[in-house]
Amino acid sequence: MSTAQGARARARREVTAAIKEAARRQLAAEGAARLSLRAVARELGMVSSALYRYFPSRDELLTALIIDAYDSVGEAAERARDAAADAPPPARWTAVCEAVRDWALAHPHEYALIYGSPVPGYSAPDTTVRAAARVGMALIGIVRDAHQGPGLTAPPLAAELRPEAARLAGDLAPDLSPEAAVALVAAWAQLFGLVGFEVFGQFNRVVENREAFFRHAAARLAEGVGLR
Amino acid sequence: MSTAQGARARARREVTAAIKEAARRQLAAEGAARLSLRAVARELGMVSSALYRYFPSRDELLTALIIDAYDSVGEAAERARDAAADAPPPARWTAVCEAVRDWALAHPHEYALIYGSPVPGYSAPDTTVRAAARVGMALIGIVRDAHQGPGLTAPPLAAELRPEAARLAGDLAPDLSPEAAVALVAAWAQLFGLVGFEVFGQFNRVVENREAFFRHAAARLAEGVGLR
DNA sequence: GTCTATAACGAGATAGAC
DNA sequence: GTCTATCTCGTTATAGAC
Numbered sequence: 001m002s003t004a005q006g007a008r009a010r011a012r013r014e015v016t017a018a019i020k021e022a023a024r025r026q027l028a029a030e031g032a033a034r035l036s037l038r039a040v041a042r043e044l045g046m047v048s049s050a051l052y053r054y055f056p057s058r059d060e061l062l063t064a065l066i067i068d069a070y071d072s073v074g075e076a077a078e079r080a081r082d083a084a085a086d087a088p089p090p091a092r093w094t095a096v097c098e099a100v101r102d103w104a105l106a107h108p109h110e111y112a113l114i115y116g117s118p119v120p121g122y123s124a125p126d127t128t129v130r131a132a133a134r135v136g137m138a139l140i141g142i143v144r145d146a147h148q149g150p151g152l153t154a155p156p157l158a159a160e161l162r163p164e165a166a167r168l169a170g171d172l173a174p175d176l177s178p179e180a181a182v183a184l185v186a187a188w189a190q191l192f193g194l195v196g197f198e199v200f201g202q203f204n205r206v207v208e209n210r211e212a213f214f215r216h217a218a219a220r221l222a223e224g225v226g227l228r
Numbered sequence: 229m230s231t232a233q234g235a236r237a238r239a240r241r242e243v244t245a246a247i248k249e250a251a252r253r254q255l256a257a258e259g260a261a262r263l264s265l266r267a268v269a270r271e272l273g274m275v276s277s278a279l280y281r282y283f284p285s286r287d288e289l290l291t292a293l294i295i296d297a298y299d300s301v302g303e304a305a306e307r308a309r310d311a312a313a314d315a316p317p318p319a320r321w322t323a324v325c326e327a328v329r330d331w332a333l334a335h336p337h338e339y340a341l342i343y344g345s346p347v348p349g350y351s352a353p354d355t356t357v358r359a360a361a362r363v364g365m366a367l368i369g370i371v372r373d374a375h376q377g378p379g380l381t382a383p384p385l386a387a388e389l390r391p392e393a394a395r396l397a398g399d400l401a402p403d404l405s406p407e408a409a410v411a412l413v414a415a416w417a418q419l420f421g422l423v424g425f426e427v428f429g430q431f432n433r434v435v436e437n438r439e440a441f442f443r444h445a446a447a448r449l450a451e452g453v454g455l456r
Numbered sequence: 457g458t459c460t461a462t463a464a465c466g467a468g469a470t471a472g473a474c
Numbered sequence: 475g476t477c478t479a480t481c482t483c484g485t486t487a488t489a490g491a492c
Contacts, residue, residue, distance in 0.1 A: 031348040033261040038469070047475055117344030118428055120259040129433065155451075161444050164437035171434075185435060186422065186445040192430075193421015194414065200346055202420075205357065206399075207413060209392035216389050217414040223383075224448065236458075266483065277486080278460050286484065460491080469482065474475105 016054050018044060020068065023061055028109040032119045035062060059122055066124060067131045069110040074134025076103040081138045089146035090222040096138050097191055097218035104195045111199050115192055136188050140173050143184055143225050147176060154179035154226045180226055187221045194218075244282050246272055251293055256337040260347045263290060287350055294352060295359045297338040302362025304331040309366045317374035318450040324366050325419055325446035332423045339427050343420055364416050368401050371412055371453050375404060382407035382454045408454055415449045422446075 022043045026035050037058050041048040055061040080099030084092040104111040113119075114132070157165050157179055165178030172181055194217050197203050198210055207213050250271045254263050265286050269276040283289040308327030312320040332339040341347075342360070385393050385407055393406030400409055422445050425431050426438055435441050 029348065031261040031345065033259040034348070036469075049475075112345035115424075115428070115430070117259070117340035120257065120262070124429075132430075155448060158440070158444060161437065161440040164435070164440055167436065168434075182441065182444060183448075185441070186448065189425040189430070189445075190418035190421040193418040193424065196343075196421065196424060197417040200343070201352075202343070202360075202417070206396075207392070208395065209389065212386070212389040212392055213410065213413070216386060216410060217417075220383060220411075220414065220452065224452075240458090264483065265485090275461055276484080277462085280485080281459060458492085460489105462489080463487085465484105465486080467483080470480080472477100472479090474477080 012054075019051060019054055019061070020064060023065055024110065027065065027113060031109075032062065032113050032122075037061065062119065062122055063125060063128060065110070066114055066128050069107070069114045070128065070131035070134065072107065072110065073100060073103045073114075074131060074138070076100065077135045077138040081142060089142055089227040090219060092142045093139070093222040093225075093227055094215065094218045096135075096142065097221065098214070100135060100191065101195050101198070101214055104199045108199050111195075115196060116200070136172075136185075139188055139191075139225075140176075140184060143180060143227065144173055144175060146227050147180060154183040157182060183225045187225050190221060191218070240282075247279060247282055247289070248292060248296065251289055252338065255293065255341060259337075260290065260341050260350075265289065290347065290350055291353060291356065293338075294342055294356050297335070297342045298356065298359035298362065300335065300338065301328060301331045301342075302359060302366070304328065305363045305366040309370060317370055317455040318447060320370045321367070321450040321453075321455055322443065322446045324363075324370065325449065326442070328363060328419065329423050329426070329442055332427045336427050339423075343424060344428070364400075364413075367416055367419075367453075368404075368412060371408060371455065372401055372403060374455050375408060382411040385410060411453045415453050419446070419449060 019040060022040045023035060025043070026039055030036075030039075035058065037051050037055075038048045040061075041051050051061075055064065076099045077096045080095045081092060084095040087095070104115075154177065161182065162178065165182045168185060169176050169178045169181035172184070176184070194214060198207075198214070203210060247268060250268045251263060253271070254267055258264075258267075263286065265279050265283075266276045268289075269279050279289075283292065304327045305324045308323045309320055312323040315323070332343075382405065389410065390406065393410045396413060397404050397406045397409035400412070404412070422442060426435075426442070431438060
């Protein structure tokens with residue numbers, strides 16, 4: 001019984017993994033908008049109706065791929081952060097940024113799935129939120145640790161932004177100043193501006209030594225959130 | 229003769245415009261990956277083969293839409309720059325940034341077409357390059373004007389980046405320092421990180437007062453390129 | 457010359473009967 | 475789970491209207 005159940009569960013896990021793997025190949029070849037359950041089934045030698053035992057709909061398969069991608073880049077960021085645990089905060093920051101860039105360049109289609117154009121007709125459910133937050137949380141952690149020392153600097157806020165900043169700090173990191181919280185969210189978005197431009201080809205014919213360029217830009221982002 | 233030619237030319241312009249308009253509607257509903265010549269023809273009450281008098285292929289229609297979108301956001305940026313011609317440089321900079329953001333929020337699907345995920349199987353030809361450069365050129369112009377005064381500050385470069393920086397400055401703006409050129413390209417990418425996160429929904433449940441947040445972030449980008 | 461319509465191709469997706 | 479009949483697609487060749 002327990003062995004049979006274990007075997008069944010293992011088989012289910014393996015088929016699920018194979019489905020997601022084939023779907024990721026589809027993603028690369030056709031894009032998320034054209035992800036088709038039938039094509040995935042064909043590639044696996046299954047019949048499309050059999051897939052519904054594993055994913056109740058195309059959208060649920062998409063959701064699983066999205067969560068996997070967020071977890072994958074989030075894990076890469078966390079690994080980089082932990083591997084640089086003893087380095088000074090700016091070095092930890094740039095290590096996380098470079099991990100995100102490396103992951104994106106290695107997985108451009110999954111990057112496009114989570115940080116690119118929304119898929120028409122698909123709306124991500126709340127279950128993606130936790131995984132989507134991991135990279136941001138890794139960045140926040142570095143700044144929080146650094147800010148335990150005496151006051152690091154973040155630029156002052158206009159009056160119109162102060163309530164929003166207080167809310168942001170309360171939501172994201174109650175031990176950070178509102179100024180730091182705003183700077184962090186901006187740096188988070190700007191990091192993906194740099195990565196996205198490179199992955200999506202906007203730097204073609206413009207930036208050539210992208211590695212050095214990114215290192216420089218990431219270090220400047222670190223300064224922007226008060227790390228020295 | 230000339231009237232007949234004028235009428236023909238006008239009719240051709242009108243049909244071309246109607247095709248692009250219908251294609252943009254398709255873009256919004258189905259996404260660029262699913263843009264279909266037949267659906268466009270159907271919507272216009274034409275037959276699909278008739279479209280080939282106006283666009284030699286589906287990819288050329290896509291290219292036309294991409295160039296139009298780049299020109300549209302580029303014009304918005306240039307208009308904002310010129311309207312703020314008498315304002316101090318940081319105000320001109322933020323005016324251009326806000327014009328880009330406003331355009332993106334008003335045209336999210338065209339934004340996705342040019343700054344979002346690449347369309348699978350489509351590769352943009354060189355004819356898009358000039359239009360794609362307009363926003364960046366508007367930003368460069370502001371910094372160039374401001375840098376005519378005595379030395380504005382851009383952060384120093386690591387040795388590994390200096391050849392790339394010199395090349396960038398030579399390509400983009402020979403009258404700018406390599407440091408300023410690097411800062412400009414980074415700010416350009418980061419601007420679209422901020423805009424893209426908002427348009428693509430990454431700020432949902434995170435940033436609420438997005439207008440004030442963006443104003444602040446754009447002003448800090450201006451500082452990053454040496455504008456005071 | 458300029459345009460639209462018909463018909464067809466080869467490839468692929470899809471729905472439903474079995 | 476299989477098969478088939480009916481869709482869609484981009485694209486071309488051709489014929490005829492203005």
